[in-house]
Amino acid sequence: QQPVQSPQAVILREGEDAVINCSSSKALYSVHWYRQKHGEAPVFLMILLKGGEQKGHEKISASFNEKKQQSSLYLTASQLSYSGTYFCGTEPVSGTYKYIFGTGTRLKVLA
Amino acid sequence: DSGVTQTPKHLITATGQRVTLRCSPRSGDLSVYWYQQSLDQGLQFLIHYYNGEERAKGNILERFSAQQFPDLHSELNLSSLELGDSALYFCASSPLPGELFFGEGSRLTVL
Numbered sequence: 001q002q003p004v005q006s007p008q009a010v011i012l013r014e015g016e017d018a019v020i021n022c023s024s025s026k027a028l029y030s031v032h033w034y035r036q037k038h039g040e041a042p043v044f045l046m047i048l049l050k051g052g053e054q055k056g057h058e059k060i061s062a063s064f065n066e067k068k069q070q071s072s073l074y075l076t077a078s079q080l081s082y083s084g085t086y087f088c089g090t091e092p093v094s095g096t097y098k099y100i101f102g103t104g105t106r107l108k109v110l111a
Numbered sequence: 112d113s114g115v116t117q118t119p120k121h122l123i124t125a126t127g128q129r130v131t132l133r134c135s136p137r138s139g140d141l142s143v144y145w146y147q148q149s150l151d152q153g154l155q156f157l158i159h160y161y162n163g164e165e166r167a168k169g170n171i172l173e174r175f176s177a178q179q180f181p182d183l184h185s186e187l188n189l190s191s192l193e194l195g196d197s198a199l200y201f202c203a204s205s206p207l208p209g210e211l212f213f214g215e216g217s218r219l220t221v222l
Binding site for chain 2: 002034043089100102
């Protein structure tokens with residue numbers, strides 16, 4: 001079953017912050033975040049392996065709560081270049097070698 | 112440039128036909144994943160190969176098949192095509208679980 005992301009879509013002004021959530025019904029070994037710009041391939045942003053671990057990438061960071069099987073992506077002081085669709089990618093503990101992406105969150109940053 | 116090459120970039124064909132999509136992974140990557148992305152939809156996992164062996168299958172239709180060759184390139188075969196098969200098909204290779212590098216995709220249009 002596909003991890004559920006929320007919100008489905010969000011519109012921001014430049015400089016505003018946003019949080020994107022990813023929730024899985026399965027126990028996860030790791031969570032990864034990707035960004036896909038319109039008409040392009042998804043691009044890997046970051047990986048989170050341990051529960052509660054936060055990682056950062058420019059002004060984008062993320063956390064992973066393995067007990068709740070949830071991850072959140074934090075975008076601070078958003079820039080126009082942040083626009084796109086964000087997907088969480090998940091690897092289940094059961095080791096099925098399936099790599100399942102979440103439902104996606106469309107983010108649009110306006111000037 | 113992710114280093115993953117997919118051909119063809121665009122393909123238009125008729126219902127009932129068969130097509131083959133090709134993927135060359137990044138040098139050194141043993142894992143290849145295939146995903147289907149319909150218009151403005153998420154990434155649906157099709158199949159995962161590792162070093163020539165099938166590791167996992169997603170909701171891949173019986174009309175679809177794939178393989179990974181000894182030189183690690185992979186092919187996705189789609190047969191008896193239907194209108195609903197029109198989509199962007201991505202291949203991704205991975206050096207580590209979760210860190211996927213996507214090709215630019217093959218856009219299939221079935222008329």
